[in-house]
Amino acid sequence: MTVTTGQLHAGEQSRAKRLKALTSSVHEGVDRSIMSTASFASIEGYKKFLAVQYLFHRDVAALYVDPQLQATFPDLEQRRRLPLVAADLEYLGVAVPQAGSAAFVAGAPLDLGTAVGWLYVAEGSNMGAALLRKEAHKLGLTDDRGARHLAPAPEGPAPHWRAFVAALDAITFTEDEEQRAGQGALQAFARVQAHIDTRLD
Numbered sequence: 001m002t003v004t005t006g007q008l009h010a011g012e013q014s015r016a017k018r019l020k021a022l023t024s025s026v027h028e029g030v031d032r033s034i035m036s037t038a039s040f041a042s043i044e045g046y047k048k049f050l051a052v053q054y055l056f057h058r059d060v061a062a063l064y065v066d067p068q069l070q071a072t073f074p075d076l077e078q079r080r081r082l083p084l085v086a087a088d089l090e091y092l093g094v095a096v097p098q099a100g101s102a103a104f105v106a107g108a109p110l111d112l113g114t115a116v117g118w119l120y121v122a123e124g125s126n127m128g129a130a131l132l133r134k135e136a137h138k139l140g141l142t143d144d145r146g147a148r149h150l151a152p153a154p155e156g157p158a159p160h161w162r163a164f165v166a167a168l169d170a171i172t173f174t175e176d177e178e179q180r181a182g183q184g185a186l187q188a189f190a191r192v193q194a195h196i197d198t199r200l201d
Contacts, residue, residue, distance in 0.1 A: 015173075015181070016165045019120050022182050026189040031128070033193065037200040040135035043092070045200075046146075050089055051097040052195045053149060057082040059103035059191055060122045063115050066106075073167045079123065079160075084149035091146045099198070103191060113177035116168065117184020121192070123164045126157055 013021075020027075039049035057080075063069055064080035073079075089096060103118070104110070129150045136147040143151035153160035173181065 014165070014169045015171070015178075016120070016168055019117065019182060019185050020124075023121070023185050023189055026186060026193070030189055030192050030196065033196045033200065037196070039200060040132070040139065043139055046136065046139055046141070047089075047092055047094050048200050050085060050092070050094060051199045052192070054082070054085045054089060054097055055099055055195045055199070056188075056192050057085050057122070057149075060118055060188075062102065062104040062106040062108070063110075063119055063122075066110055066115070068110070068112060069115060069119070072171060073119070074163055079164075081122075081149045084151075087148050088146050091148075097199070099195075103187075111180060111184075113173060113180030114184035114187070116171065116173075117181040117186070118188040120168065120181070120185050121188035123161065126153070127161050130157060 034049065034052075037045070037048075039045045061080060061082045064077050070076045086096065104115070130152065133143075133147060133150040133152075136150055139146075141147040
């Protein structure tokens, strides 16, 4: 993988847009699953939602401390939300959920194409957090009490996302790496759906 600061060629679709198009149907399925299970209808439902969030962010936590990815994405380690989800669980008195092994393990060999696809999904979830944050507030939760992981970045969710997308689109991949990025994004959404199917009802 190499990084370029050059502009995309005229008419070329950005990587972020390609990944969005590729994953649109599975993304919509995940969103429907979360809302259809009434995760924000009660504190008990929200606790189950938090378990899903914890397990997925545990899956990707190792990506945020990977030196190669940190060299590519700005403030990557600071974007890590697992500690915030853990704090929300602690505030609500919920035990940290246990379920098999994380998808990525710190220090293990990493396929960068696949990892970028997973990161796209993890960071993209920040953009949808604004709606979920409002629903959490209706339950009496706040950015400091029980809904820390849904709080926006200090600069705001849109600038936070644009900074990530700029770095994402600046990566030069081979065709194989590009395909693995797409597969990684699909795998990430499938992993979220699996956690939902296991934890939400």
